[in-house]
Amino acid sequence: MDIEVPSSLKRRKSPQQRRASATLEAIYEATIQLLVKDGLSELTTTRVAERAGVSVGTLYQYFPNKQALIYAVNEVYLDALAEKIKAACTARRGDVMESMVETLIDTYWQAKTERADVTRALYRSVVEMDNEALISAFIARTDAAAVAMFASASDAPSTDPVLVTRVILTVIFGAVRNAFERAVAGPIDDGLRQQLRIMCVAYIRAMQLSDPMSLAN
Amino acid sequence: MDIEVPSSLKRRKSPQQRRASATLEAIYEATIQLLVKDGLSELTTTRVAERAGVSVGTLYQYFPNKQALIYAVNEVYLDALAEKIKAACTARRGDVMESMVETLIDTYWQAKTERADVTRALYRSVVEMDNEALISAFIARTDAAAVAMFASASDAPSTDPVLVTRVILTVIFGAVRNAFERAVAGPIDDGLRQQLRIMCVAYIRAMQLSDPMSLAN
DNA sequence: CCTCAAACTGAGGATTTATTCATATCTTCA
């Protein structure tokens, strides 16, 4: 399940002094800005360095190559996202299934739409890359957090909780992504969020009904 | 809603003689094979021509540039996919909502998984491209086909059929794509398909229940 | 069989871009 990061994508060194941290931060920021503005195909290390206000050489002190830079940017983004989801899951422990799914949807939705341009740019940038480690780490973290949450539900169905979780996350993550594709460049249709909540809740109800334990009520 | 194809991506000329059609076909095939094998970043026009058994010059007689080639390959693929979906929708006219969704899921699932490697390769290749026209044409066609189908259902809910259709398609397309991302390189988990059917059916039931008309029964 | 358009060839021009490294400048802290 755990896939290790290809060595060619590992960062070269970590900043030790304060100015180095600032440099790194500027590089990340510049990369995102350029990805948003012109897309991956127009992104060159020289341009990134220029926009970040440093020289190319500096960039190459932290990243062994261009790929590693893109990788790192996505890593930071996904780490933050996974963290948000995890926090939301923890906060809902012991609650009812229904409000759990809604929290999950709203949290993810919010995170993705609050900076739609960045979301779109990164969706595009991860693709053409050796991103298996990245994706699988993200999946593992979110799956674990959600499974733990759902298992703690006061009305948890006795159906395989891992399966149910996986289905729900797949649907939420996938639907949101598809919504971004549909909305070519404009805003994301919020009506979908409502319907997604209805659909997931309906699914959970269906799980609870088909559950032999529920007859006890 | 209709977005036109950027002129820089338009095909240069259409084949008139039989050998030209064969050449074009060979170029498409070679492109797909290379995308599957090495990905977009390793794809060069020279390599495509070589594998297709023609010279680069020939390739450039049909496509003004590399992008246009990738574009065309995806266009052919999406056209075929949209056609399959349309056919399935037509075949289910007048049926019950439930079997309609299931057909939709199974058709799309089948189409995407029967050649998973190609699916994956194309998912990756469309991204870094001016693909708005492509996507919106596909969406328009499938939406129209599905809306028409659902509207003909004997048990159609009176809820906005366009909304319901959009939600269902978004969820199906999105979930399938996410399933591909989760299954790094291996086979796609078929358990998800079952659950997706359950979820969509549950959603439709919920729509029908909240429907004032349904009280008439 | 002959002619003309369609189809094909592929070496090379032009440009772009990733990455290095010898050198210079800052920070820290003893």
Add this chain to the structure above:
DNA sequence: TGAAGATATGAATAAATCCTCAGTTTGAGG
């Protein structure tokens, strides 16, 4: 203060790749 490590510089290198075009071959219709 001064030495040593950390950080930054950016011209230069080396490689890759897109795409053109002048010329050749093929096929179809008369």
